[in-house]
Amino acid sequence: MTGKSLVTKEDTELPAVIQSQESAQLLTRPSGQEREPEHPLADAFDRTVHAAVARSTAGLSPMALTNAWMDWAVHLAFSPGKQAELVNKAARKTARLATHAAKCALSEGDHKPCIEPLPQDKRFSDEAWHKWPYNLMYQSFLLNQQWWHNATTGVRGVTRQHENVLEFASRQLLDIFSPSNFLWTNPEVIEKTWQEKGMNLVHGFQNYLEDLIDMTDGKMNKPSKYKVGQDVAVTPGNVVFRNRLIELIQYKPATDKVRPEPILIAPAWIMKYYILDLSPHNSLVKYLTEQGYTVFMVSWKNPDENDRNLGMDDYRQLGIMAALDAISAILPERKVHAVGYCLGGTLLSIAAAAMARDGDDRIGSMTLLAAQTDFTEAGELTLFINESELTFLEDMMWEKGYLDTNQMAGAFQILRSNDLVWSRMVHDYLIGERQELNDLMSWNMDATRMPYRMHSEYLRELFLNNDFAAGRYRVGEKPVVLSDIRVPIFAVGTQWDHVAPWHSVYKVHQLSDTEVTFLLTSGGHNAGIVSEIGHPGRFYQISTRSADDQYEDPDSWIQNTPLREGSWWPAWVAWLDERSGEPVPPPSMGATGVVLPLIDKAPGQYVLQD
Structure with missing residues (x-):
């Protein structure tokens, strides 16, 4: 392959400095950081296996998660003081919830919650969540979430990244079971269902089927009223x-x-x-x-x-x-x-x-x-940056030659699952209403891919090293x-x-x-x-x-x-x-x-x- 075959007709009309720069870069570039395998066939087989696993784990390395869990579990097993502290915290949280439940049962009126959501947590902000029994449901959930934060952090000897991974993973798993995500435990959804005599659930099921068809067809996104070159990107x-x-x-x-x-x-x-x-x-x-x-x-x-x-x-x-x-x-x-x-x-x-x-x-x-x-200090993205995760990600990209749009979007959705996953599912499938897209949201759905080599070098040389x-x-x-x-x-x-x-x-x-x-x-x-x-x-x-x-x-x-x-x-x-x-x-x-x-x-x- 020659440099000339890689440029367009327009390139050949450029000054020589631009032409020579492009062709020389593609022809003389060093081989990069990736090692040459001693046994290419065995290496290709391992990569294929990892890529197959990645399709069912959203690109997360089960080996990396297992390493983090083992680090935490072994150190916790040899920390009787921490175990006793967690037992004590569980008992005190149970007593706080029981006391609050008794106050609500014995007297009318509003009672101060025994635990408040974090400022960025808007799931329980509606007034309906402050009425029995929903107040006990969400406060029980928050107390449980707080206890697991205590359990996964502060264990002496656990590496900082493993601690962050476990805390993040436990939070993500618990968020699945938030009372806001289910019909019979979400008072806002129950009220909506009563008002519309169940038609919101019918509309929600239709929305679910539409999304399922889109995913089956490999289409992440629905057509948008914002057309590139017509509604957005129109500056002359x-x-x-x-x-x-x-x-x-x-x-x-x-x-x-x-x-x-x-x-x-x-x-x-x-x-x-x-x-x-x-x-x-x-x-x-x-x-x-x-x-x-x-x-x-x-x-x-x-x-x-x-x-x-x-x-x-x-x-x-x-x-x-x-x-x-x-x-x-x-x-x-x-x-x-x-x-x-x-x-x-x-x-x-x-x-x-x-x-x-x-x-x-x-x-x-x-x-x-x-x-x-x-x-x-690159934020929660660093949770996924270690040798095990990068190797797994490289093998996933190696199969196709790029990181595709679904995997890229999925990574950012995991980081903000409450805003980008669960709240959307509640709104679309239980409330039964589609959120109207603005131009920024429409742009956000217009995803791009990342080349295998570039993304590997970026993550290794900049994020990891x-x-x-x-x-x-x-x-x-x-x-x-x-x-x-x-x-x-x-x-x-x-x-x-x-x-x-x-x-x-x-x-x-x-x-x-x-x-x-x-x-x-x-x-x-x-x-x-x-x-x-x-x-x-x-x-x-x-x-x-x-x-x-x-x-x-x-x-x-x-x-x-x-x-x-x-x-x-x-x-x-x-x-x-x-x-x-x-x-x-x-x-x-x-x-x-x-x-x-x-x-x-x-x-x-x-x-x-x-």
């Missing part, structure tokens, strides 16, 4: 560059003059790019063009089995670097405001560090949106470090992020030796970033630290930084304005001649791939 623009991995979209100017420095946005390939170009009222791309910026967007290809050997460095070279080369052809000698979202921000950090090491100064500033550069933060991550023959970057950094964390917890995003302060502006906004990993002006209930905190300032820990930072109302977008644009030149006439769309022709209208073709 053109695809000006395409290779086997990305389309680069240049958006048309919305003002008579623009800032001389363009913006390049690299979203994560775990998501479709149009989360940043949703409906016109909440499109970050549209907002930026209206503020006088030339915006370029990377639209990633949705990989298939033919892309199984694309690695992290392919994504760097064919993604970030190819996009920068294309922008340089359109706007020569211009600095670029580079923006990376989630995994795209991690990749941008690696690319920027390599550029700084090699003397490439095309990046003028770097913005990281909910992106991690240090993975030591934390090589980038430790200075071991290599680009070419030498390692790269974030501290080589000297351009100003704007880092955004979101308050309730379960993918990139803001404490983890905040670690950019410890790794960088440049000016860092950190902003913490309300919302989660996606909704916190899509925070358009006028969105109700939004607030944020922001401060800037120079390279010479002393470090402030995140808990002190959040206490000392004033709260501001509204969207964070204007604060970011003000930061960009301060680091941009005076407005000039807008550039041409694409480059003149046939160097970078207008290939297609936005949103292009890659975003439409299933």
